[in-house]
Amino acid sequence: MLNPSRITRRRFVAGSASAVVGAAGISRLRQAHGFESPNERPTIGVIGCGLRWDKRVMVANASYGLGKQFPKYGDVVAVCDVDQERVQRAGEIVKGWAGPSPMQCSDYRRVIDDKSIDVVHIVTPDHWHAKIAIEAMLAGKDVYCEKPMTLTVHEGKLVRQVQEQSGAVFQVGTQQRSSRQFIQAVAMIRDGRLGTIRRVVCGIDSSPQSPPLKTTPPPAGLDWDRWLGPAPKSGYRFQGGASNIMKQWSNGHYEFRWWYDFSGGKLTDWGAHHVDIATWGMGKTETGPVMIDPVMVEHPVEFKNGYPVRNDCYNTATRFLINATYDDGMLLSIRHDTDNGILFEGTEGRIFVNRGKLAGKPVEELKQNPLPEGALEAVYKGQPLTDHVENFFAALKARRDPVSDVASHHRALTTCHLAGIAARLGRPVKWDAEAEEVVSDPQAQGLLDRPKRSGYEIEM
Numbered sequence: 001m002l003n004p005s006r007i008t009r010r011r012f013v014a015g016s017a018s019a020v021v022g023a024a025g026i027s028r029l030r031q032a033h034g035f036e037s038p039n040e041r042p043t044i045g046v047i048g049c050g051l052r053w054d055k056r057v058m059v060a061n062a063s064y065g066l067g068k069q070f071p072k073y074g075d076v077v078a079v080c081d082v083d084q085e086r087v088q089r090a091g092e093i094v095k096g097w098a099g100p101s102p103m104q105c106s107d108y109r110r111v112i113d114d115k116s117i118d119v120v121h122i123v124t125p126d127h128w129h130a131k132i133a134i135e136a137m138l139a140g141k142d143v144y145c146e147k148p149m150t151l152t153v154h155e156g157k158l159v160r161q162v163q164e165q166s167g168a169v170f171q172v173g174t175q176q177r178s179s180r181q182f183i184q185a186v187a188m189i190r191d192g193r194l195g196t197i198r199r200v201v202c203g204i205d206s207s208p209q210s211p212p213l214k215t216t217p218p219p220a221g222l223d224w225d226r227w228l229g230p231a232p233k234s235g236y237r238f239q240g241g242a243s244n245i246m247k248q249w250s251n252g253h254y255e256f257r258w259w260y261d262f263s264g265g266k267l268t269d270w271g272a273h274h275v276d277i278a279t280w281g282m283g284k285t286e287t288g289p290v291m292i293d294p295v296m297v298e299h300p301v302e303f304k305n306g307y308p309v310r311n312d313c314y315n316t317a318t319r320f321l322i323n324a325t326y327d328d329g330m331l332l333s334i335r336h337d338t339d340n341g342i343l344f345e346g347t348e349g350r351i352f353v354n355r356g357k358l359a360g361k362p363v364e365e366l367k368q369n370p371l372p373e374g375a376l377e378a379v380y381k382g383q384p385l386t387d388h389v390e391n392f393f394a395a396l397k398a399r400r401d402p403v404s405d406v407a408s409h410h411r412a413l414t415t416c417h418l419a420g421i422a423a424r425l426g427r428p429v430k431w432d433a434e435a436e437e438v439v440s441d442p443q444a445q446g447l448l449d450r451p452k453r454s455g456y457e458i459e460m
Contacts, residue, residue, distance in 0.1 A: 048123035194346030265316025
């Protein structure tokens with residue numbers, strides 16, 4: 001079934017797009033270069049049409065969302081969501097972009113089985129990511145999957161196996177890998193500006209809590225059973241009046257991330273971003289920690305044997321300090337109570353980076369001693385710097401790995417998943433990074449995967 005030499009149905013011209021020098025002095029790809037011809041534009045099917053894709057599915061004039069970037073490089077020909085209101089609104093949005101109305105459906109298999117579709121953009125809740133991604137790759141499609149790539153360590157191993165054997169181009173939506181300040185931070189580390197890295201701190205903020213939520217009929221048009229999919233059978237829970245982006249507490253749209261059935265809380269929400277950059281900067285993208293220690297973890301509910309004892313409110317960790325130690329003694333701390341961002345500490349200096357800044361004495365010293373020419377591009381896999389979506393489409397043309405590839409993200413996300421397992425069990429977990437197995441703890445080993453609901457298993 002799997003063919004390592006598979007190429008997509010469309011013929012992409014090999015080679016990277018031409019580079020130009022931007023005002024900041026770094027190489028930039030020309031916008032949409034190489035995708036002007038209709039014969040070169042891949043077709044795109046979107047699975048999941050919530051606010052990460054385009055907030056206008058909720059609020060008519062909102063600008064937030066990644067989906068609007070894709071029509072620069074390809075044609076969105078299908079939108080899929082189990083919420084009829086969202087999929088209809090998505091159809092209107094796409095029609096406004098391109099003119100023709102896309103195919104609209106609630107069953108993602110219609111997108112997977114459509115041989116005219118080249119690329120699948122996965123924007124579903126976390127518990128659906130692996131199953132859809134694997135089936136898309138097996139159907140000969142390339143994938144852009146929003147973070148976190150998986151719900152479990154085991155799923156990550158399966159996605160990596162299928163990607164390697166199928167040759168699919170797969171970009172994980174950890175867009176910080178395409179942000180200049182993060183690339184520059186990693187380039188500084190590789191150039192020795194911090195000396196030997198000893199400690200890294202990822203500040204990812206605390207998680208919200210909810211009141212007890214009663215079960216209630218799901219909104220009209222929402223196929224709740226299909227939304228649950230691989231997750232355990234449970235009732236829809238809702239209460240209005242929250243101060244969050246959704247103005248509600250629930251176990252559905254957006255708020256799913258605070259329930260272990262569907263996500264991993266902040267550890268796989270912001271953790272999927274910052275631990276990813278930390279792992280990249282530490283040079284640990286081909287390995288993992290040997291010990292994960294939940295120094296301090298608070299949950300809003302009691303846990304027993306790694307599972308919450310009640311299911312009527314948010315249950316992911318709210319406050320935490322979790323240390324991951326590597327075999328060379330390097331320490332990665334994941335915590336809620338520091339500035340959101342990543343602090344790299346080395347023998348010769350320290351720097352702090354987040355989405356708003358890159359700071360520290362080594363950064364100031366760049367004015368007198370800049371990085372060597374090409375240092376940023378070398379970090380960016382030798383590719384011209386660009387935005388994350390364009391990097392994906394350039395990778396499609398060249399049939400190469402994009403900057404946020406499956407294998408390296410799987411390693412970073414494994415650290416997040418292990419942190420969640422240690423937090424749920426309330427004890428340290430030893431990890432064999434080479435075998436990718438827990439050491440001498442069958443209960444923790446059992447949490448590397450989660451059973452799928454009948455009819456929603458991952459089939460390969």
